[in-house]
Amino acid sequence: MTLAEENGPERGGDDLLAAEYVLGVLPADERQIASGRIDAETGFARLVDSWEVHLSPMAAAYAEVEPPATVKPAIDRRLFSSTAASTTAAPSGSLWASLAFWRGLTAAALAALVLYVAVPYLRPPVVVPQERLVASLAADGSDVKYLVVYDAGRRDVGLSLVSGERAAGKDFELWMIEGKNAPVSMGVIPTGQTTHIAVTPAVQQKLAQGAVLAVSVEPTGGSPTGQPTGPVVAAGDLKGI
Amino acid sequence: MTPQDISTLIVRTSMKDRAAFDLLYRQTSAKLFGVCLRVLRDRGDAEEALQEVFVKVWTKADRFAVSDLSPISWLVAIARNHAIDRIRSRRKPAADIGAALDVADPGPGPEAMVVAGGESERIYQCLEELEQDRAQAVRGAYLNGESYADLAERHKVPLNTMRTWLRRSLLKLRECLER
Numbered sequence: 001m002t003l004a005e006e007n008g009p010e011r012g013g014d015d016l017l018a019a020e021y022v023l024g025v026l027p028a029d030e031r032q033i034a035s036g037r038i039d040a041e042t043g044f045a046r047l048v049d050s051w052e053v054h055l056s057p058m059a060a061a062y063a064e065v066e067p068p069a070t071v072k073p074a075i076d077r078r079l080f081s082s083t084a085a086s087t088t089a090a091p092s093g094s095l096w097a098s099l100a101f102w103r104g105l106t107a108a109a110l111a112a113l114v115l116y117v118a119v120p121y122l123r124p125p126v127v128v129p130q131e132r133l134v135a136s137l138a139a140d141g142s143d144v145k146y147l148v149v150y151d152a153g154r155r156d157v158g159l160s161l162v163s164g165e166r167a168a169g170k171d172f173e174l175w176m177i178e179g180k181n182a183p184v185s186m187g188v189i190p191t192g193q194t195t196h197i198a199v200t201p202a203v204q205q206k207l208a209q210g211a212v213l214a215v216s217v218e219p220t221g222g223s224p225t226g227q228p229t230g231p232v233v234a235a236g237d238l239k240g241i
Numbered sequence: 242m243t244p245q246d247i248s249t250l251i252v253r254t255s256m257k258d259r260a261a262f263d264l265l266y267r268q269t270s271a272k273l274f275g276v277c278l279r280v281l282r283d284r285g286d287a288e289e290a291l292q293e294v295f296v297k298v299w300t301k302a303d304r305f306a307v308s309d310l311s312p313i314s315w316l317v318a319i320a321r322n323h324a325i326d327r328i329r330s331r332r333k334p335a336a337d338i339g340a341a342l343d344v345a346d347p348g349p350g351p352e353a354m355v356v357a358g359g360e361s362e363r364i365y366q367c368l369e370e371l372e373q374d375r376a377q378a379v380r381g382a383y384l385n386g387e388s389y390a391d392l393a394e395r396h397k398v399p400l401n402t403m404r405t406w407l408r409r410s411l412l413k414l415r416e417c418l419e420r
Protein backbone atom coordinates (compact mmCIF):
# COMPACT_ATOMS: atom_id res chain seq x y z
CA MET A 1 0.00 0.00 0.00
CA THR A 2 1.37 3.39 -0.94
CA LEU A 3 1.33 6.41 1.28
CA ALA A 4 -1.06 8.18 -1.06
CA GLU A 5 -3.57 5.36 -0.61
CA GLU A 6 -3.12 5.34 3.13
CA ASN A 7 -3.65 9.04 3.26
CA GLY A 8 -6.92 8.89 1.42
CA PRO A 9 -7.58 10.87 -1.73
CA GLU A 10 -9.94 13.32 -0.03
CA ARG A 11 -7.30 14.57 2.37
CA GLY A 12 -4.33 14.98 0.10
CA GLY A 13 -1.00 14.86 1.87
CA ASP A 14 -1.46 18.15 3.68
CA ASP A 15 -2.76 16.77 6.94
CA LEU A 16 0.17 14.37 7.14
CA LEU A 17 2.61 17.11 6.21
CA ALA A 18 1.10 19.27 8.97
CA ALA A 19 1.63 16.38 11.41
CA GLU A 20 5.24 15.95 10.33
CA TYR A 21 5.84 19.66 10.70
CA VAL A 22 4.40 19.73 14.22
CA LEU A 23 6.25 16.58 15.22
CA GLY A 24 9.42 18.31 14.02
CA VAL A 25 10.93 15.51 11.95
CA LEU A 26 11.20 17.30 8.59
CA PRO A 27 14.58 18.39 7.18
CA ALA A 28 15.35 22.12 7.07
CA ASP A 29 14.22 22.80 3.49
CA GLU A 30 10.87 21.03 3.90
CA ARG A 31 10.25 22.79 7.20
CA GLN A 32 10.86 26.10 5.52
CA ILE A 33 8.34 25.34 2.79
CA ALA A 34 5.77 24.20 5.34
CA SER A 35 6.36 27.30 7.44
CA GLY A 36 5.81 29.51 4.39
CA ARG A 37 2.51 27.75 3.73
CA ILE A 38 1.37 28.33 7.33
CA ASP A 39 1.75 32.06 6.72
CA ALA A 40 0.13 31.99 3.29
CA GLU A 41 -2.65 29.37 3.53
CA THR A 42 -5.32 29.55 6.20
CA GLY A 43 -6.43 25.98 5.54
CA PHE A 44 -2.96 24.57 6.04
CA ALA A 45 -2.42 26.77 9.11
CA ARG A 46 -5.58 25.26 10.59
CA LEU A 47 -4.33 21.71 10.02
CA VAL A 48 -1.07 22.59 11.77
CA ASP A 49 -2.91 24.21 14.67
CA SER A 50 -5.09 21.15 15.09
CA TRP A 51 -2.05 18.85 15.28
CA GLU A 52 -0.41 21.23 17.76
CA VAL A 53 -3.53 20.89 19.90
CA HIS A 54 -3.50 17.07 19.63
CA LEU A 55 0.17 16.68 20.50
CA SER A 56 0.57 19.53 23.00
CA PRO A 57 -0.14 17.41 26.11
CA MET A 58 3.23 15.72 25.55
CA ALA A 59 4.89 19.06 26.31
CA ALA A 60 4.07 18.47 29.97
CA ALA A 61 7.33 16.47 30.01
CA TYR A 62 9.45 19.59 29.45
CA ALA A 63 11.09 20.53 32.72
CA GLU A 64 11.14 24.18 33.74
CA VAL A 65 14.66 25.65 33.80
CA GLU A 66 15.23 29.21 34.99
CA PRO A 67 17.13 31.09 32.28
CA PRO A 68 20.09 33.30 33.29
CA ALA A 69 19.27 36.89 34.27
CA THR A 70 21.09 38.24 31.21
CA VAL A 71 18.49 36.96 28.75
CA LYS A 72 15.63 39.41 29.41
CA PRO A 73 17.80 42.57 29.11
CA ALA A 74 19.14 41.16 25.83
CA ILE A 75 15.57 40.70 24.54
CA ASP A 76 14.69 44.26 25.54
CA ARG A 77 17.78 45.56 23.76
CA ARG A 78 16.77 43.73 20.61
CA LEU A 79 13.21 45.01 20.73
CA PHE A 80 13.40 48.45 22.25
CA SER A 81 16.95 49.79 22.03
CA SER A 82 16.26 51.92 18.97
CA THR A 83 14.45 54.32 21.35
CA ALA A 84 10.73 54.64 21.84
CA ALA A 85 10.21 54.59 18.09
CA SER A 86 10.09 50.82 18.12
CA THR A 87 7.03 50.75 20.37
CA THR A 88 4.98 52.80 17.94
CA ALA A 89 6.35 51.00 14.89
CA ALA A 90 3.71 48.34 15.34
CA PRO A 91 2.37 46.55 12.28
CA SER A 92 0.41 49.15 10.36
CA GLY A 93 -3.26 48.72 9.74
CA SER A 94 -3.96 46.82 12.91
CA LEU A 95 -6.59 48.15 15.24
CA TRP A 96 -4.33 47.93 18.21
CA ALA A 97 -1.48 49.74 16.52
CA SER A 98 -3.73 52.63 15.75
CA LEU A 99 -5.07 52.49 19.29
CA ALA A 100 -1.59 52.81 20.69
CA PHE A 101 -1.00 55.77 18.45
CA TRP A 102 -4.27 57.38 19.34
CA ARG A 103 -3.67 56.72 23.00
CA GLY A 104 -0.45 58.70 22.77
CA LEU A 105 -2.26 61.64 21.22
CA THR A 106 -4.88 61.68 23.93
CA ALA A 107 -2.55 61.13 26.86
CA ALA A 108 -3.00 64.75 27.88
CA ALA A 109 -6.78 64.57 27.65
CA LEU A 110 -6.75 61.34 29.62
CA ALA A 111 -4.58 62.86 32.32
CA ALA A 112 -6.97 65.78 32.56
CA LEU A 113 -9.97 63.49 32.94
CA VAL A 114 -8.22 61.35 35.52
CA LEU A 115 -7.43 64.44 37.52
CA TYR A 116 -11.00 65.64 37.19
CA VAL A 117 -12.40 62.34 38.38
CA ALA A 118 -9.75 61.76 41.00
CA VAL A 119 -9.75 65.18 42.64
CA PRO A 120 -12.75 64.53 44.91
CA TYR A 121 -10.95 61.50 46.36
CA LEU A 122 -7.62 63.17 46.87
CA ARG A 123 -8.74 64.97 50.04
CA PRO A 124 -7.15 64.32 52.44
CA PRO A 125 -4.11 63.59 50.27
CA VAL A 126 -2.88 60.76 52.51
CA VAL A 127 -5.86 58.58 51.53
CA VAL A 128 -4.69 56.08 48.94
CA PRO A 129 -7.44 55.79 46.38
CA GLN A 130 -8.77 52.34 45.72
CA GLU A 131 -7.93 50.69 42.44
CA ARG A 132 -8.81 52.91 39.54
CA LEU A 133 -8.23 51.95 35.91
CA VAL A 134 -8.52 53.97 32.75
CA ALA A 135 -9.04 53.19 29.09
CA SER A 136 -9.34 55.21 25.94
CA LEU A 137 -11.67 53.64 23.41
CA ALA A 138 -11.34 54.26 19.68
CA ALA A 139 -11.19 52.29 16.43
CA ASP A 140 -10.11 52.63 12.86
CA GLY A 141 -12.75 54.03 10.54
CA SER A 142 -14.85 55.36 13.40
CA ASP A 143 -15.06 58.79 14.98
CA VAL A 144 -16.48 57.46 18.23
CA LYS A 145 -14.06 58.00 21.10
CA TYR A 146 -14.68 57.50 24.79
CA LEU A 147 -12.48 57.95 27.81
CA VAL A 148 -13.30 55.50 30.57
CA VAL A 149 -12.44 55.54 34.25
CA TYR A 150 -13.28 52.45 36.27
CA ASP A 151 -13.49 52.88 40.01
CA ALA A 152 -13.38 49.40 41.55
CA GLY A 153 -14.22 50.65 45.04
CA ARG A 154 -17.42 52.36 43.92
CA ARG A 155 -18.22 49.78 41.25
CA ASP A 156 -18.61 52.60 38.81
CA VAL A 157 -17.57 53.13 35.22
CA GLY A 158 -17.41 56.78 34.22
CA LEU A 159 -17.58 57.46 30.49
CA SER A 160 -16.69 60.68 28.78
CA LEU A 161 -17.70 61.00 25.14
CA VAL A 162 -14.83 62.67 23.31
CA SER A 163 -16.33 62.54 19.85
CA GLY A 164 -18.89 60.72 17.74
CA GLU A 165 -22.67 60.37 17.92
CA ARG A 166 -25.14 57.52 17.87
CA ALA A 167 -27.49 57.38 14.90
CA ALA A 168 -31.25 57.72 15.36
CA GLY A 169 -32.79 54.49 16.59
CA LYS A 170 -29.41 53.15 17.74
CA ASP A 171 -27.68 52.85 21.08
CA PHE A 172 -24.09 52.35 22.14
CA GLU A 173 -23.53 49.29 24.29
CA LEU A 174 -20.43 48.73 26.42
CA TRP A 175 -18.79 45.27 26.49
CA MET A 176 -16.03 43.71 28.49
CA ILE A 177 -13.79 41.16 26.76
CA GLU A 178 -11.50 39.13 28.93
CA GLY A 179 -8.98 36.78 27.35
CA LYS A 180 -10.66 34.63 24.74
CA ASN A 181 -14.05 34.67 26.43
CA ALA A 182 -17.18 35.92 24.74
CA PRO A 183 -17.93 39.61 25.35
CA VAL A 184 -19.94 40.37 28.48
CA SER A 185 -22.39 43.25 28.30
CA MET A 186 -21.91 46.04 30.82
CA GLY A 187 -25.04 47.78 29.64
CA VAL A 188 -26.26 50.44 27.24
CA ILE A 189 -24.28 53.66 27.57
CA PRO A 190 -26.65 56.45 28.61
CA THR A 191 -26.73 59.41 26.24
CA GLY A 192 -24.78 62.46 27.24
CA GLN A 193 -21.30 63.86 27.40
CA THR A 194 -20.39 62.40 30.79
CA THR A 195 -22.23 59.33 31.97
CA HIS A 196 -21.92 56.47 34.43
CA ILE A 197 -22.65 52.76 34.39
CA ALA A 198 -22.90 50.77 37.59
CA VAL A 199 -20.83 47.58 37.54
CA THR A 200 -22.50 44.33 38.57
CA PRO A 201 -20.60 42.07 40.99
CA ALA A 202 -20.24 39.40 38.26
CA VAL A 203 -18.56 41.84 35.91
CA GLN A 204 -16.51 43.34 38.71
CA GLN A 205 -14.84 40.02 39.40
CA LYS A 206 -13.46 39.91 35.87
CA LEU A 207 -12.87 43.59 35.32
CA ALA A 208 -9.16 44.04 35.85
CA GLN A 209 -6.12 45.52 34.26
CA GLY A 210 -5.79 44.12 30.75
CA ALA A 211 -9.48 43.51 30.16
CA VAL A 212 -10.63 45.03 26.90
CA LEU A 213 -13.62 47.35 26.73
CA ALA A 214 -15.50 47.77 23.48
CA VAL A 215 -18.44 49.86 22.29
CA SER A 216 -20.81 48.42 19.70
CA VAL A 217 -23.75 49.92 17.82
CA GLU A 218 -27.01 48.20 18.83
CA PRO A 219 -30.74 48.72 18.36
CA THR A 220 -32.30 51.09 20.93
CA GLY A 221 -32.29 49.40 24.31
CA GLY A 222 -29.30 47.20 23.61
CA SER A 223 -28.40 43.97 21.88
CA PRO A 224 -31.36 41.60 21.58
CA THR A 225 -29.10 38.53 21.67
CA GLY A 226 -26.80 39.20 24.60
CA GLN A 227 -23.84 39.40 22.22
CA PRO A 228 -22.74 42.35 20.10
CA THR A 229 -24.81 42.49 16.90
CA GLY A 230 -23.59 45.76 15.39
CA PRO A 231 -20.11 46.98 14.47
CA VAL A 232 -17.57 47.76 17.19
CA VAL A 233 -16.96 51.49 16.91
CA ALA A 234 -14.44 51.88 19.74
CA ALA A 235 -12.26 49.61 21.88
CA GLY A 236 -9.32 49.78 24.25
CA ASP A 237 -7.74 48.06 27.21
CA LEU A 238 -7.95 49.00 30.87
CA LYS A 239 -4.68 50.24 32.29
CA GLY A 240 -3.51 51.25 35.72
CA ILE A 241 -3.15 54.97 36.32
CA MET B 242 -1.15 32.35 37.17
CA THR B 243 -4.18 30.74 35.56
CA PRO B 244 -4.37 30.11 31.80
CA GLN B 245 -6.81 33.01 31.75
CA ASP B 246 -4.15 35.31 33.22
CA ILE B 247 -1.59 34.18 30.63
CA SER B 248 -4.17 34.81 27.89
CA THR B 249 -4.69 38.32 29.18
CA LEU B 250 -0.95 38.95 29.19
CA ILE B 251 -0.62 37.73 25.60
CA VAL B 252 -3.52 39.93 24.47
CA ARG B 253 -1.99 42.94 26.22
CA THR B 254 1.39 42.12 24.69
CA SER B 255 -0.26 42.19 21.27
CA MET B 256 -1.22 45.76 22.11
CA LYS B 257 2.46 46.51 22.73
CA ASP B 258 2.08 46.74 26.49
CA ARG B 259 5.60 46.32 27.84
CA ALA B 260 4.55 45.78 31.45
CA ALA B 261 2.43 42.82 30.34
CA PHE B 262 5.31 41.50 28.23
CA ASP B 263 7.68 41.68 31.22
CA LEU B 264 5.22 39.78 33.37
CA LEU B 265 4.62 37.23 30.62
CA TYR B 266 8.38 36.64 30.47
CA ARG B 267 8.60 36.18 34.23
CA GLN B 268 5.74 33.70 34.22
CA THR B 269 6.69 31.58 31.23
CA SER B 270 10.41 31.89 30.45
CA ALA B 271 11.44 28.92 32.61
CA LYS B 272 9.13 26.57 30.70
CA LEU B 273 10.20 27.92 27.32
CA PHE B 274 13.88 27.78 28.28
CA GLY B 275 13.35 24.14 29.27
CA VAL B 276 11.98 23.50 25.76
CA CYS B 277 14.93 25.24 24.03
CA LEU B 278 17.45 23.49 26.23
CA ARG B 279 16.04 20.05 25.64
CA VAL B 280 15.91 20.46 21.86
CA LEU B 281 19.20 22.30 21.41
CA ARG B 282 21.20 20.59 24.19
CA ASP B 283 23.53 23.56 24.45
CA ARG B 284 23.08 26.35 27.00
CA GLY B 285 24.49 29.17 24.88
CA ASP B 286 22.39 28.14 21.92
CA ALA B 287 19.30 27.79 24.08
CA GLU B 288 19.79 31.27 25.58
CA GLU B 289 20.10 32.74 22.11
CA ALA B 290 17.01 30.84 20.99
CA LEU B 291 14.99 32.02 24.01
CA GLN B 292 15.76 35.63 23.08
CA GLU B 293 14.52 35.03 19.55
CA VAL B 294 11.42 33.26 20.85
CA PHE B 295 10.37 36.24 22.96
CA VAL B 296 11.08 38.62 20.10
CA LYS B 297 8.62 36.49 18.10
CA VAL B 298 6.11 36.53 20.94
CA TRP B 299 6.28 40.34 21.03
CA THR B 300 5.81 40.72 17.28
CA LYS B 301 3.32 37.91 16.68
CA ALA B 302 1.17 38.01 19.82
CA ASP B 303 -1.87 39.00 17.77
CA ARG B 304 -1.84 35.56 16.12
CA PHE B 305 -2.79 33.99 19.44
CA ALA B 306 -6.39 35.01 18.80
CA VAL B 307 -6.74 32.65 15.82
CA SER B 308 -5.22 29.60 17.52
CA ASP B 309 -7.16 26.88 19.33
CA LEU B 310 -4.20 26.25 21.60
CA SER B 311 -4.21 27.06 25.29
CA PRO B 312 -2.01 30.08 26.01
CA ILE B 313 0.91 28.13 27.46
CA SER B 314 0.73 25.54 24.67
CA TRP B 315 0.75 28.35 22.13
CA LEU B 316 3.93 29.74 23.67
CA VAL B 317 5.51 26.28 23.87
CA ALA B 318 4.70 25.72 20.19
CA ILE B 319 6.54 28.92 19.25
CA ALA B 320 9.57 27.89 21.32
CA ARG B 321 9.58 24.30 20.07
CA ASN B 322 9.26 25.22 16.42
CA HIS B 323 11.91 27.88 16.75
CA ALA B 324 14.36 25.55 18.51
CA ILE B 325 13.72 22.85 15.90
CA ASP B 326 14.29 25.31 13.04
CA ARG B 327 17.50 26.32 14.72
CA ILE B 328 18.82 22.81 15.21
CA ARG B 329 17.90 21.85 11.62
CA SER B 330 19.94 24.75 10.27
CA ARG B 331 23.05 23.74 12.20
CA ARG B 332 25.81 22.96 9.74
CA LYS B 333 26.87 19.67 11.26
CA PRO B 334 24.44 17.16 12.71
CA ALA B 335 23.63 17.36 16.39
CA ALA B 336 26.82 16.98 18.35
CA ASP B 337 25.85 13.78 20.05
CA ILE B 338 22.68 11.92 19.28
CA GLY B 339 23.34 9.72 22.26
CA ALA B 340 23.22 12.71 24.54
CA ALA B 341 19.59 13.20 23.65
CA LEU B 342 18.79 9.76 24.92
CA ASP B 343 20.52 10.47 28.20
CA VAL B 344 18.21 13.36 28.95
CA ALA B 345 15.93 12.07 31.64
CA ASP B 346 12.42 11.73 30.32
CA PRO B 347 10.09 11.54 33.26
CA GLY B 348 7.23 10.65 30.93
CA PRO B 349 3.78 11.99 31.39
CA GLY B 350 3.56 11.00 35.08
CA PRO B 351 0.14 10.59 36.69
CA GLU B 352 0.09 14.18 38.00
CA ALA B 353 0.69 15.68 34.60
CA MET B 354 -2.07 13.55 33.13
CA VAL B 355 -4.54 14.58 35.79
CA VAL B 356 -3.64 18.25 35.43
CA ALA B 357 -3.85 18.25 31.67
CA GLY B 358 -7.25 16.57 31.63
CA GLY B 359 -9.20 14.69 28.97
CA GLU B 360 -7.40 15.74 25.79
CA SER B 361 -4.14 14.75 27.40
CA GLU B 362 -5.37 11.28 28.16
CA ARG B 363 -6.54 10.92 24.59
CA ILE B 364 -3.10 11.36 23.03
CA TYR B 365 -1.57 9.01 25.60
CA GLN B 366 -4.26 6.41 24.95
CA CYS B 367 -3.61 6.70 21.24
CA LEU B 368 0.15 6.42 21.68
CA GLU B 369 -0.45 3.23 23.62
CA GLU B 370 -2.18 1.74 20.60
CA LEU B 371 1.07 2.05 18.65
CA GLU B 372 3.85 -0.50 18.96
CA GLN B 373 6.10 0.50 21.79
CA ASP B 374 9.16 1.49 19.76
CA ARG B 375 7.03 3.56 17.40
CA ALA B 376 5.30 5.41 20.23
CA GLN B 377 8.75 6.08 21.61
CA ALA B 378 9.93 7.47 18.28
CA VAL B 379 6.92 9.82 18.18
CA ARG B 380 7.55 11.02 21.72
CA GLY B 381 11.28 11.34 21.09
CA ALA B 382 10.76 13.33 17.92
CA TYR B 383 8.28 15.63 19.64
CA LEU B 384 10.24 16.27 22.82
CA ASN B 385 13.82 16.22 21.53
CA GLY B 386 13.18 17.61 18.08
CA GLU B 387 14.85 14.67 16.36
CA SER B 388 14.73 14.66 12.55
CA TYR B 389 13.98 11.75 10.25
CA ALA B 390 17.73 11.56 9.69
CA ASP B 391 18.46 11.37 13.44
CA LEU B 392 15.84 8.69 13.94
CA ALA B 393 17.02 6.67 10.95
CA GLU B 394 20.56 6.66 12.28
CA ARG B 395 19.49 5.65 15.75
CA HIS B 396 17.26 2.83 14.56
CA LYS B 397 19.77 1.86 11.85
CA VAL B 398 17.24 1.92 9.00
CA PRO B 399 17.30 3.82 5.70
CA LEU B 400 15.85 7.31 5.89
CA ASN B 401 12.91 6.52 3.62
CA THR B 402 12.02 3.49 5.69
CA MET B 403 11.99 5.65 8.80
CA ARG B 404 9.77 8.19 7.08
CA THR B 405 7.26 5.56 5.96
CA TRP B 406 7.32 4.04 9.41
CA LEU B 407 6.62 7.31 11.20
CA ARG B 408 4.01 8.46 8.71
CA ARG B 409 2.09 5.22 9.28
CA SER B 410 2.25 5.90 13.01
CA LEU B 411 0.91 9.42 12.47
CA LEU B 412 -1.97 8.08 10.37
CA LYS B 413 -2.84 5.60 13.11
CA LEU B 414 -2.68 8.39 15.67
CA ARG B 415 -4.99 10.54 13.59
CA GLU B 416 -7.43 7.71 13.16
CA CYS B 417 -7.42 7.13 16.94
CA LEU B 418 -7.66 10.85 17.84
CA GLU B 419 -10.70 11.27 15.61
CA ARG B 420 -12.44 8.14 16.80
